[in-house]
Amino acid sequence: MMDAPLVAVTGLKRYFDVSAPWLSRLLERKSRRLLKAVDGVSFRVARGQTFSLVGESGCGKSTVAKCILGLHGMTEGTLTFDGREITDTASRAAMAPIRRRLQMIFQDPYASLNPRWKVRSIVAEPLRAFRQGGQSGGGVRAQVGDLLRSVGLTPADADRYPHEFSGGQRQRISIARALAARPDFIACDEPTSALDVSVQAQILNLMRDLQREFQLTYLLISHNLAVVRHMSDSIGVMYLGRLVEVRHGDALFTDPRHPYTQMLLHTIPSLDVIGQQRTPLAGEVPSPINPPTGCHFHPRCPHVNARCREESPVLRAVPAGEVACHAVQEGRI
Amino acid sequence: MVHQPPLLEIRNLRVEFPTRRGTLVAIDDVSLQIGEGEVLGVVGESGAGKSITGAAVIGLLPEPGRIAGGEIRLNGRRIDGLPEEALRRIRGKEVGAIFQDPLTSLNPLYSIAAQLVETIRTHLDLRPQDARRRALDLLKEVGIPAAEDRMDGYPHEFSGGMRQRIVIALALAAHPKLVIADEPTTALDVSIQAQIIAVLKRLCRDHHASVMLITHDMGVIAEAADRVAVMYAGRLAETGPVADVIRRAQHPYTHGLMGSIPQLTARTDRLVQIEGAMPRLTELPAGCAFHPRCPRAMDRCRADRPPVVSAATGHQVACWLFEDAAAPAERRDG
Amino acid sequence: MTAFGSAAAHPDPTQGQTLRRRLADSDLWYSFRTSPVALGAAVMALLILTAVVCAPWLTHDPFDLTVVDIMDASKPPAWMADGTWQYPLGSDDQGRSVLATILYGTRLSLIVGVLSVLFAVILGVGLGLVAGFAGGLVDMVIMRLADIQLSFPAILVALLIDGIARVALPHELHERLAVFVLIFAIGISSWVHYARTVRASTMVERQKEYVQAAWLVGTPASSILLRHILPNVLGPVLVLGTLGLAAAIISEATLSFLGVGLPPTQPSLGTLIRIGNEFLFSGQWWMTIFPGIALVLVALSVNLLGDWLRDALNPKLR
Numbered sequence: 001m002m003d004a005p006l007v008a009v010t011g012l013k014r015y016f017d018v019s020a021p022w023l024s025r026l027l028e029r030k031s032r033r034l035l036k037a038v039d040g041v042s043f044r045v046a047r048g049q050t051f052s053l054v055g056e057s058g059c060g061k062s063t064v065a066k067c068i069l070g071l072h073g074m075t076e077g078t079l080t081f082d083g084r085e086i087t088d089t090a091s092r093a094a095m096a097p098i099r100r101r102l103q104m105i106f107q108d109p110y111a112s113l114n115p116r117w118k119v120r121s122i123v124a125e126p127l128r129a130f131r132q133g134g135q136s137g138g139g140v141r142a143q144v145g146d147l148l149r150s151v152g153l154t155p156a157d158a159d160r161y162p163h164e165f166s167g168g169q170r171q172r173i174s175i176a177r178a179l180a181a182r183p184d185f186i187a188c189d190e191p192t193s194a195l196d197v198s199v200q201a202q203i204l205n206l207m208r209d210l211q212r213e214f215q216l217t218y219l220l221i222s223h224n225l226a227v228v229r230h231m232s233d234s235i236g237v238m239y240l241g242r243l244v245e246v247r248h249g250d251a252l253f254t255d256p257r258h259p260y261t262q263m264l265l266h267t268i269p270s271l272d273v274i275g276q277q278r279t280p281l282a283g284e285v286p287s288p289i290n291p292p293t294g295c296h297f298h299p300r301c302p303h304v305n306a307r308c309r310e311e312s313p314v315l316r317a318v319p320a321g322e323v324a325c326h327a328v329q330e331g332r333i
Numbered sequence: 334m335v336h337q338p339p340l341l342e343i344r345n346l347r348v349e350f351p352t353r354r355g356t357l358v359a360i361d362d363v364s365l366q367i368g369e370g371e372v373l374g375v376v377g378e379s380g381a382g383k384s385i386t387g388a389a390v391i392g393l394l395p396e397p398g399r400i401a402g403g404e405i406r407l408n409g410r411r412i413d414g415l416p417e418e419a420l421r422r423i424r425g426k427e428v429g430a431i432f433q434d435p436l437t438s439l440n441p442l443y444s445i446a447a448q449l450v451e452t453i454r455t456h457l458d459l460r461p462q463d464a465r466r467r468a469l470d471l472l473k474e475v476g477i478p479a480a481e482d483r484m485d486g487y488p489h490e491f492s493g494g495m496r497q498r499i500v501i502a503l504a505l506a507a508h509p510k511l512v513i514a515d516e517p518t519t520a521l522d523v524s525i526q527a528q529i530i531a532v533l534k535r536l537c538r539d540h541h542a543s544v545m546l547i548t549h550d551m552g553v554i555a556e557a558a559d560r561v562a563v564m565y566a567g568r569l570a571e572t573g574p575v576a577d578v579i580r581r582a583q584h585p586y587t588h589g590l591m592g593s594i595p596q597l598t599a600r601t602d603r604l605v606q607i608e609g610a611m612p613r614l615t616e617l618p619a620g621c622a623f624h625p626r627c628p629r630a631m632d633r634c635r636a637d638r639p640p641v642v643s644a645a646t647g648h649q650v651a652c653w654l655f656e657d658a659a660a661p662a663e664r665r666d667g
Numbered sequence: 668m669t670a671f672g673s674a675a676a677h678p679d680p681t682q683g684q685t686l687r688r689r690l691a692d693s694d695l696w697y698s699f700r701t702s703p704v705a706l707g708a709a710v711m712a713l714l715i716l717t718a719v720v721c722a723p724w725l726t727h728d729p730f731d732l733t734v735v736d737i738m739d740a741s742k743p744p745a746w747m748a749d750g751t752w753q754y755p756l757g758s759d760d761q762g763r764s765v766l767a768t769i770l771y772g773t774r775l776s777l778i779v780g781v782l783s784v785l786f787a788v789i790l791g792v793g794l795g796l797v798a799g800f801a802g803g804l805v806d807m808v809i810m811r812l813a814d815i816q817l818s819f820p821a822i823l824v825a826l827l828i829d830g831i832a833r834v835a836l837p838h839e840l841h842e843r844l845a846v847f848v849l850i851f852a853i854g855i856s857s858w859v860h861y862a863r864t865v866r867a868s869t870m871v872e873r874q875k876e877y878v879q880a881a882w883l884v885g886t887p888a889s890s891i892l893l894r895h896i897l898p899n900v901l902g903p904v905l906v907l908g909t910l911g912l913a914a915a916i917i918s919e920a921t922l923s924f925l926g927v928g929l930p931p932t933q934p935s936l937g938t939l940i941r942i943g944n945e946f947l948f949s950g951q952w953w954m955t956i957f958p959g960i961a962l963v964l965v966a967l968s969v970n971l972l973g974d975w976l977r978d979a980l981n982p983k984l985r
Contacts, residue, residue: 056522071879099885112876116898122877129884166610167379174880181884196378196549196611201593201604208603223523230595230604250600267527268597269552274576284492285522353697 004083005044006217007068007185012077014038014063018289035289037063039241041077042315045185045234050211050218052228054264055238058288061221064238065187068219069102082184100130103183107190109170113162119173120144120158126181147176150213152206168199172206179214187219192227204231225268229253234321237261240288240296242312247321257323259301259333295326303327338409339366340543341390341511346413347402348382348389348567357614359385359398361567364641367511372537372544374558374575376551380611382567383547387513389413390545391428392420407511426456429504429542431533433516435496438503439488445472445499446484449506456507471502474539475532494525498532505540512537515547530557551594555579560647563587566611566622569641573648583650585627621653629654698979705979708971715965719777722770737762741946744953757953760946765953768939769961775935776965779849780916784908786854787915791861792904796892798862799869806866813859821856821918822925828852829927842930849928853918857911861904868900906980909973913966920962936962 016035019025025032038060045051053061066072068079078087086098103126106112113122123144145155151172162170171191178186188207192200204227210216222228228235235252237245237260245258256262283300286292292299298308307326315322316329327333348360360382367373375383388394390405392415405413412423424430432438440448449468453459459467472480475498488496497517504512514533518526534557537544546558554561555575562572563584571584582588592605609626612618618625624634633653641651699705718725739762743750750757756765798809816824832848833841841848872878873896881891922928923937924944931938936958943955 056524069883071882096885099883102883104880104883106876106880108876112880114877114895114899117895125881125886126884129886168610177880197551198378198590198593198607199610201595201606202608204595205603205606224595225523226595226597229597229600253597264524265597267524269527269550269556270597271551271555271579271591271594272596272598274555274579284494284525 005080006047006082007045007219008080009044009064009068010042010078010080012038012041012064012067012079013075014060014067014072015075033289036241036291037288038067039291041236041238041241041243043236043243043246045217045219047184047217048211048215049233050220050231052220052222052232052235053238054222054225054228054235056223056285058240058285059238060241060288061238062189065104065189065219065221069104069187070099071104096130100126100181101184103178103181103186105171105174105178105186105188105191107193109167109174109194110162112174113170115162117161118158119148119160119162119165122162122173123147123158123176123180126177130181143180144176147180148173150179150210151176152202166199167195168203171195171203175203175206175210179210183216185217185219187221189221190223191220193222193224200227207231225253225265237264240286240291242296243315243324244297245321245323245325246315247318249320251320255319257318257328257333258325259303259327260297263300295324301327303333305332337369340369340371340408341365341367341545342406342409343386343390343403344406345403346386346389346400346405348385348394348398349401350398352397354615358617359567359614360389362403363564363567363569364403365562365569365572367543367545369510370538370541370543371560372534372546372558374554374561375545375547375564376549376554376561377564378549378611380566380614381564383549383564384515385567386564387430387515387545387547390511391424391430391513392417393430425452425509426507427509427511429507429509429512431497431500431504431512431514431517434520435493435500436488436520438500439496441488444485444487445491449484449499449503452503452506468502468506471506472499474536475499475502476528477502493521494528497521497525497529501529501533501536505536505542508540509542511543511545513545513547516549517546518553519548519550526553533557551579551590563590566617567614568622568638569649569651570623571648571650571652572641573645573650577645577648581645581648583644583648583655584623584652585629585654586623589626589628621651699975702975702979704971705975708968708975711964711968712972715773715968716777719770719774722767722774725767725770741951743951744957756957757951759943759954760951765957768934769936769958772934772936772939772958773961773965775846775929775933776916776919776937776962779846779853779919779929779935780912783850783853783857783915783919784911786850787857787911788861788904788908790854791858792865792897792901794858795862795865796869796897796900799866800873800888800892800896802870809862810866813862816856816859819856821853822921824856825849825852825918825922826925826927828855829922842932845929845933849919849922852922853915856918857915860907860911864903864907865900868903869896872896872899902980906973906977909969909976913969913973916962916966916969936965 014037016037017032018035019032020030024030041064043051053064055061063072067074074087078085080086081098081102124140127140127143144158148155148157153169153172153176162173165173191207192203195203207218208231211218220228220231234246234248236243237252237258239260245252245256245261252261253265256265286296286299294310295301295308295313298304301308305326311326313324313326313329315324318328343363343365346360346363347358350357350359363386365373375386377383385394385398389400394400400413404411407423407427412420439445446465446468449471450461450464453464453467454461469480469484472484477483477495477498491499517533518529521529530553533544546554548554558575560573561575561578563570563578563586565586571578571582571587578587579591582591586607589605589607593607595604607626612622620636621627621634621639624630627634631653639651639653641649642655644650644655739754739758740760742754742758744757745752745755754764754766756769758764759768794809798806829848829852832844836844878891878895881895919928919935920937920940923935924941926941929935929938931942934942939958940955940962943958946954
């Protein structure tokens with residue numbers, strides 16, 4: 001656990017410029033508007049483990065994954081992969097060996113496969129791109145068959161089109177495609193959110209099995225805390241672009257420290273307690289274009305004080321992790 | 334369990350979709366009851382037919398669907414097969430509806446006050462100012478902050494959670510006795526879901542309305558429903574009090590479903606997994622629809638479709654494992 | 668559509684299939700079989716096409732000077748007094764059979780129509796793909812070009828191009844190249860529709876996850892554009908192209924009628940109408956009416972087919 005992490009993210013920031021067009025700004029004297037989707041996120045993912053990012057929609061967790069993979073550029077921050085700095089997206093794009101080792105599984109099983117391509121072509125695309133299968137068609141065919149088998153489909157499925165498969169099966173095809181590149185690291189963006197519960201169980205079990213078999217490292221993005229608990233070795237909780245708590249093992253669930261985490265846990269309905277009224281979280285999630293000053297959570301926090309309104313808390317160590325909260329650091333909670 | 338006549342009674346409902354490729358049976362011999370003031374959860378995965386059930390009750394089956402058998406009774410009166418004009422009078426006044434997407438449930442071109450007032454005045458004979466006052470009361474009831482100032486705003490000025498509250502207000506505006514809520518929280522953030530369920534429960538209790546809560550989320554059912562009906566491939570698998578069905582699931586499908594849901598409270602090594610997937614309505618197997626995936630399938634299951642029998646008081650299941658249950662099966666020709 | 672019911676549980680079975688497969692699939696074929704309008708239009712189009720292709724075997728080439736007999740000039744159609752069955756639809760002032768000129772003229776009209784549509788499609792789809800995919804400045808430039816193009820009426824653009832061609836090229840060369848000039852003129856004034864549609868679809872497809880997955884394995888942009896996105900945006904182009912064909916045929920006829928299209932030495936239907944028009948008031952109505960009817964039939968059958976195709980392929984109407 002103490003050896004070098006596979007992926008290290010430091011001070012990641014991603015801002016989107018959502019200002020009005022230049023002319024409107026000039027005429028109406030509007031200022032520039034920045035959407036701070038990710039506002040200074042740092043964490044490490046150890047090899048062979050699953051690190052999860054949880055939070056509600058708009059908290060920036062998907063953006064973090066896309067920045068790591070190079071689908072978005074970073075406004076600020078550094079990214080290290082296997083000891084090597086890969087911050088510059090352009091150079092990363094040029095470095096095929098690095099690119100190959102970072103892959104992604106997407107949320108929407110319907111939009112993540114090209115509807116006009118046969119499954120064979122879809123799964124073979126990484127094979128061809130990274131020349132894993134040799135040049136002969138026979139080699140590629142066999143490899144595609146193996147990959148499909150490893151995700152619970154049959155080699156015969158390679159001749160069919162995505163629309164002939166159910167949502168769960170399409171996610172399996174997506175996983176097969178990600179595996180085709182022989183990655184070390186896979187970012188999974190809400191991989192089961194669009195699936196039925198019983199299918200979700202199949203896919204999650206499959207992902208765990210594959211992780212053991214291929215020594216994969218996962219970055220799991222999800223809003224479902226129960227799924228996250230089942231899958232993760234470490235968990236980071238995000239709120240409006242910032243990490244508020246990072247804990248390892250079960251600590252987040254047995255000993256949540258940050259007020260947002262505590263409230264989030266309380267809003268998850270449990271099958272164990274029938275008829276329990278969840279304590280609803282007060283207020284609405286603010287807009288990331290105009291976030292509250294200081295600690296972003298302060299308008300909804302029951303432990304807010306003057307310092308919370310002005311000063312942003314930073315992550316500081318607690319048992320099995322870190323928390324960014326003035327109240328925790330001041331010993332108030 | 335229900336001693337007075339039920340508010341809503343669905344008996345042997347059959348819904349078909351005639352297509353060029355043959356007739357699709359979306360709902361096959363489903364019987365349900367909702368008592369006064371009761372919350373019935375209808376749970377199932379996509380394609381199970383739960384939304385279609387709700388649509389059939391309120392008369393909004395998508396084309397070319399039609400009710401091909403059975404009956405739906407509201408307060409003893411048949412409402413299936415009524416002409417459109419009669420159905421329109423029922424909708425809103427006796428049966429309200431809440432859909433999944435608050436974005437499309439509200440007309441973006443009209444203020445929310447206008448939409449509320451329109452609904453109120455359609456069903457209740459009130460003067461415009463009285464209707465407006467009633468609309469304001471409803472908005473306060475559902476917890477819209479600064480309702481008086483904001484009621485003339487447009488839907489896009491409100492967040493998703495607020496919009497869903499407005500939709501709940503709309504559904505209850507004319508004091509319906511039954512509210513059909515189809516996935517009311519699915520499109521919302523987790524922290525907002527809890528708020529909406531709380532609002533829904535509170536309002537329905539205060540207005541003495543029953544709820545048919547349609548969802549795929551068992552957690553919502555556990556929290557909000559009194560009884561639950563589990564649907565699979567257009568058929569009923571199991572019905573009963575929520576605590577019973579969750580803790581002592583009788584049907585192998587329900588059992589598998591409960592096991593496959595990851596729990597917040599404990600970490601397991603491997604989730605229970607039901608092999609395969611729910612069959613498409615065009616490819617339903619003979620006999621019990623679940624038998625290809627059932628770990629306890631018998632020969633009987635492959636041949637004949639199991640009737641609904643009683644497994645315990647108020648707890649019914651459609652499974653051959655309970656063939657020799659004590660209480661008689663429900664009459665199928667009702 | 669109502670709010671009830673989950674579309675995801677029953678995915679549209681025809682979405683995503685290759686075109687050939689889609690046609691063989693029952694939905695489109697069924698729609699065709701059961702639509703009397705589509706069947707009628709198809710029959711008519713087929714007849715026209717057959718007649719045009721078989722023209723050399725049906726009649727003599729009316730523009731072969733050795734065959735034409737000026738003594739047979741201005742004969743009325745066969746069923747009238749003075750007419751003979753040698754010239755079923757009558758003959759024109761040069762002694763050419765009107766039927767023959769119609770057949771050959773339709774051939775030219777169709778050639779010009781089809782090729783100009785092809786040109787517009789290739790140009791429009793290409794620019795639309797690039798604009799939709801690249802975004803930013805490139806998109807802006809292409810769209811402004813499109814706006815400029817649209818602000819000129821198609822006829823004026825064609826007149827301009829034809830005028831330049833007439834001045835720039837010597838007379839005989841211009842006559843021989845008239846077809847190509849016309850194809851270029853009509854094509855250049857109609858690419859915008861395809862470009863806009865394809866640009867909109869490209870912008871949608873570009874955001875989809877399968878494109879991101881292709882990025883992640885390092886597929887170059889050109890490959891993503893041609894192999895991933897293009898197959899997914901071509902659907903509406905087929906419909907637009909069919910309807911555009913009818914429009915192109917009419918455009919060509921208009922230009923020829925105005926005298927800036929095909930010359931009398933290789934006339935299209937429009938030219939024939941123009942020439943025949945001069946004899947209309949001397950009582951020789953057949954020289955202009957029959958080419959006119961032919962033009963209407965051609966355009967109508969193509970239009971009806973295009974309309975049927977658009978409705979049949981529209982997922983919202985199923």
